[in-house]
Amino acid sequence: GNSVTQMEGPVTLSEEAFLTINCTYTATGYPSLFWYVQYPGEGLQLLLKATKADDKGSNKGFEATYRKETTSFHLEKGSVQVSDSAVYFCALREAGMLTFGGGTRLMVKP
């Protein structure tokens, strides 16, 4: 079956540091890939997505590139802010069904 593996957290960074959260996946076909963000006390929100190989999703300064050859979709941001503190979930969608990774908690300190 499909699966998504993320780096375990928490990831603790200082403000303006560079962020990378690793995500790799296993799928039987050609899934779409997503990053969701969950702020404290809230539900998940779609952060960005990519629907085919070599696509780059971007939003709010975050980026991720769909790498079919390495089955990866790593999340990056050049300069994090305190307001980026949240839990980030990588996910894939195939045949309409979402499969989520375990989530990575990011803590950004001023």
Add this chain to the structure above:
Amino acid sequence: NAGVTQTPKFRILKIGQSMTLQCTQDMNHNYMYWYRQDPGMGLKLIYYSVGAGITDKGEVPNGYNVSRSTTEDFPLRLELAAPSQTSVYFCASSFGFNEKLFFGSGTQLSVL
């Protein structure tokens, strides 16, 4: 615009008790979903619905029941609560099968 609304936000149950988690959406979405989120784990799909009157099992349906009598509402029922059902539950909806999901803020349930 309320989006997806879940109630209650928190609940503690004793083993064997029953309860219903409520979920309603005001976006006229056809598809609705129930997920559970265990610590350090990704969300697991419990049940989903593609429209009023139609429901289907997800990955972890045992111990739960759902109904979809209206487009807006998708309640999740726990009949005999067990400690293994301690989790955070999220309801979500989407307009279509491959469309963007909108999530509620979650229900934190503890079974003691």
